[in-house]
Amino acid sequence: MQSSHKGLLKTAPISYNKTTGSKDPEESEGRKTMDALTAILTRRSTRKFTDRPVEDEVLQKILEAGRYAPSGGNNQTTHLIVIRDLKVLRALAVSVREEFAKMEVTLGMYKSMANSITRAKGGSYIFHYDAPVLILTANKKDYGNNIADCSCVLENMMIAANALDLGTCWINQLKWLNENEVILEKMIGFGMAEDERVWGGLAVGYPDSEDGLPYRVMAERKGNRVTFVG
Numbered sequence: 001m002q003s004s005h006k007g008l009l010k011t012a013p014i015s016y017n018k019t020t021g022s023k024d025p026e027e028s029e030g031r032k033t034m035d036a037l038t039a040i041l042t043r044r045s046t047r048k049f050t051d052r053p054v055e056d057e058v059l060q061k062i063l064e065a066g067r068y069a070p071s072g073g074n075n076q077t078t079h080l081i082v083i084r085d086l087k088v089l090r091a092l093a094v095s096v097r098e099e100f101a102k103m104e105v106t107l108g109m110y111k112s113m114a115n116s117i118t119r120a121k122g123g124s125y126i127f128h129y130d131a132p133v134l135i136l137t138a139n140k141k142d143y144g145n146n147i148a149d150c151s152c153v154l155e156n157m158m159i160a161a162n163a164l165d166l167g168t169c170w171i172n173q174l175k176w177l178n179e180n181e182v183i184l185e186k187m188i189g190f191g192m193a194e195d196e197r198v199w200g201g202l203a204v205g206y207p208d209s210e211d212g213l214p215y216r217v218m219a220e221r222k223g224n225r226v227t228f229v230g
């Protein structure tokens, strides 16, 4: 499985006009992309996907956007693990369900985690919404910016995917299970290093919507307040 994905990480150089920042015309051929601010403001989570596979060249662009994210000290130690073999994905979903089902909901537990446990015990829980692609972001276990760096990678990929008409949803379950023995062994089997842990994930695919496009709306902000000083 790993070898079939290797080609995805060979990044073909893209040339940009240094003044306008625009890409070579051939690069964007066949797919119009939106401007950066629109892609950011209209990105919403997708939790229903079609089984249409994500084309290699599209996936490549999303991964590249992730790999170009900033990182603390320019460390670039985020490791992107791309799973798109449906059998592997479904087997992973079964393991995740089984491991959550062994856990108990405790008082004050993070609501989403409690929800995962309850649904896993119910028996029909699919943590990645059956998306055709799951991208995991791993990073060094003992690196202070591990979550921050992975988050930058994930956010870049979510915005890029929206610009390319794909839907995404942040998937945190494998972070919560990142010290679980069964899941850890699976991750190492996928190529994660012993000193790395998963800090986040992303379900990626074509949205199962009426028009086939992501649900794009500038949802009103209720929080994230801004204080100007001066």
Ligand SMILES: Cc1cc2nc3c(=O)[nH]c(=O)nc-3n(C[C@H](O)[C@H](O)[C@H](O)COP(=O)(O)O)c2cc1C
Binding pocket: 043, 044, 045, 046, 047, 112, 169, 170, 171, 172, 173, 219
């Ligand atoms: C750190 C983080 C963890 C998240 N974990 C999950 C998750 O495990 N499952 C899920 O369905 N959504 C998850 N989300 C998505 C949020 O629920 C979603 O971004 C939020 O409700 C706002 O909706 P929007 O993305 O459509 O704007 C996560 C988002 C963040 C930033």
